Amino acid sequence: MGIRVLKGGMMTTVQDLGRTGYQSQGFSVSGVMDVRSFKIANLLLDNPENEAVLEFTLIGPTLEFTSETIISITGGDFRPQINGKPAKMYTAIYMHRGDILTFGGARTGTRGYIAFSSYLDVPVVMGSRSTNIKCQIGGYKGRKLEDEDYIAFRAKRRYLPYYLSRSLDLDEFDQEKITLRVVMGPQEKMFTKEGRETFLNSEYTVTSEFDRMGCRLEGPFIAYKTTSDIISDGIAFGSVQVPSHGKPIILLADRQTTGGYAKIATVVSVDIPKLVQRKTEQKVRFQAVSVEEAQKLLADEMKELNDFRSQIYTPCKEVLDCRLVAKRISTLFK
Template sequence: MGIKFASGGFLTTVQDMGRTGYQESGMSVSGVMDQRSAAIANILVGNDENEAVLEVTLMGPMMEFTEDNIIAVTGGNLVPKVNGKDLPMYQAVLVHKGDSMNFAGMTSGSRAYIAVAGGLDIPVQMGSKSTNLKLKVGGYQGRKIGGGDEIGFAAPKTTLPNMRKRKVTPEDFSQTEKTIRVVMGPQDDCFTEKGVETFLSSTYAFTNESDRMGCRLEGEVIEHKNGGDIITDGIAFGAIQVPSHGQPIIMMADHQTTGGYTKIAGVISVDLPLVAQSRPGYKVHFQKVTVEEAQKLYIEQVEKLKALKEELAKVPEPCGELDAVIQVAVGCESKRYWNPIGTYRVVIDGTEYMVELEEETERFR
C-alpha cells in the first residue's frame, strides 16, 4: 500500500505543479504553494519535479507507512518525526513498513512537502494530480486528507543511486520580516505617484485572511487615481491586487482565473516561496526589479535544480576490477570487497544492483 492517516492535520493535500490549460474555463491551476521546496523534495527521492507531493500546512498529519519507501521532507520546518525521533529535513530517508510519522509543530515557515520515491498512487485528472478544493477535483477525492484515508505508493524504492549524497542545506524560512521582489504592472498606471511610492516604501503585515487562494496584507493605504475597479482581466500566480480600500492582496496557487481589481505588481517566481512560507503577523517590504532581472533569477534557479538532479543521478563508473565494483561470486567461497564508503554496483549472476556502503570494510576472500 503506502500511507495510512490517523489524522490529516490542519490542511494536508495532494499537489503537483498544477493543472494548466483550463483557466479559460474558469478552473484554477492550483498546485503547490512553494514550488521550489516541492521540486527539491522530488529530486531528492529521484522523481520528476512535477510528481505529486503531500503539502502540509501549519499543523501536520499523523500517519503510518504500510510499505517500505524512500521519502524526503522539505519546506517549512514543522519538526517531522518518525517513531518519535527527529527526521532530517532536505534529505532522502528510507522508512519502513510500520513506521509512524507526525509533526511536532512549527519552528519556521508554514508549509512542508513530503515526496515519496516513485510517486503517490493518485489518478491524473486533466493532466494533473493536484487538489482543487473549491471544485473538488483531483488529489485524494478532491478534498483534504483526513483520518482513516489511505494513499498507495505508485512505484516504491528502497535504494537510489548516491543515497548518502541525497541531502541539501535546508532553506531558512525563519525570518519574520522579508523583502519580496516584484515586477511592476500591469495596472501600476492606475495609481498615483504617491501610491506607487507608498507601495514600495511601506511595511505590510500578513493578516489572518491568508490561504491557498490569496494573502491579504495590511499597512499604509495605496492611493489610486480613480478607484480600484477595472474591466475584468486575467490573474497570474503572485499578482498583487489593490482594491479601492488600498490594501494589497497577493494572489496564490488557488487564485481565481480573472479579476476586476487593479494589479500594481507581481511577485517574481523565485520569491513566491517566501510568500507561501509566511504566516499571519509576518511583515514584508516590496522591492522593484525589472523583467530581465526576474528572468535571470528564474533561469539561475532552474539551472541549480537541474545540476542537483544530474549530480544525484550519476552512477559511479568502474575504474578497475576492485576499485569501484563489489564483486560477489555466488555459489562459491570467493568474495571480494573494496574498502571505501560510497555507492557501488554489485554484480550477482550477471545482474547489477546499487549498494550503499556505509562503513569501511576489509577485503577478504
C-alpha cells in the same frame, strides 16, 4: 502498499505543479504553493520533476507506512519524527513497513512537503494530480486528507539509482522581514505616483487572512487615481491586487481565474516561496525589478537546482537496494 493517514493535519492535500491550460474554462491552476521546496523534494529522490507530493499547512499529518519506500521532507521545519525519533529534513529517508511519521509545531515556515519514491496513486485529472478543493477534483477524492484515509503507491520503487553523498542544509524561512521583488503592472498607471511610492517604500504585515487562494497584507493605503475597479481580466500566480480599501492582496495557487481589481504588480516567481512560508504578523516589503531581471533570477534558480543535484548525488555503476542506500546515509551523519 501505501500510506494510512492516522491524522490529516490542518490542510494536507496532494499537489504537483498544477492544472494548466484550463483557466479559460474557469478551473484554477492549483498546485504547490512553494515550488522551490516541491522541486527539491522530488530532486532528492530522483523523482520526475512534476511528481505529486503531500503539501501540509501549519499542522502536519500523521502517517503510517504499510510498505517500504523512500521519502524526503522539505519546506518549513515542523520537527518531523519517525517512531518518536527526530528525522532529518532535506535528505532521502528509508521508511519501513509500520513506521509512523509525525510532525510537531512549525519552528520555521508554514508549509511542508513530503515526496515519495514509490509515487502516490491518485488519478490524473486534466493533466494533473493536484487537488482543487473548490471544484472537488484531483488529488485524493478532490479534498484535503482526513483521518483514516489510505493512499496506495503506484510503484515498488525502494531504491535510488545514485549514492546519496550528503543532504542539503536549507533553512530559509526564519527571517522576520523579507523583501519581495515585483514586476510593476499591468494596471500600475491606475495608481497615483504617491500610491506607487507608498507600495514600494512601505512595510506591510501578513494578516491571518492567508490561505491557498491569497494573502492579505495590512499597511499604508495605496492611493489610486479614480477607482480600483477594472473589467475582469486574467490573474497570474503572485499578482498583487489592490481593492478599494487600498491594501494589497497577493493571489496564490488557488486564485480565481479572473479578477476585477487593479493589479499594481506581480511578485517574481522565485520570491513566491518566501511569501507562502510567512507567518501572521511577519513583515513584507516590495522592490521593483524589470522583466529581464525576473527572467535572470529564474534562470539562476534553475541553475542552482541543477547544482544541487550534482552536490547530493554521486553516480554508481549499479542500481542500489534502498536498504544499502539508507545504511550509507546513516554513516554520513554519525
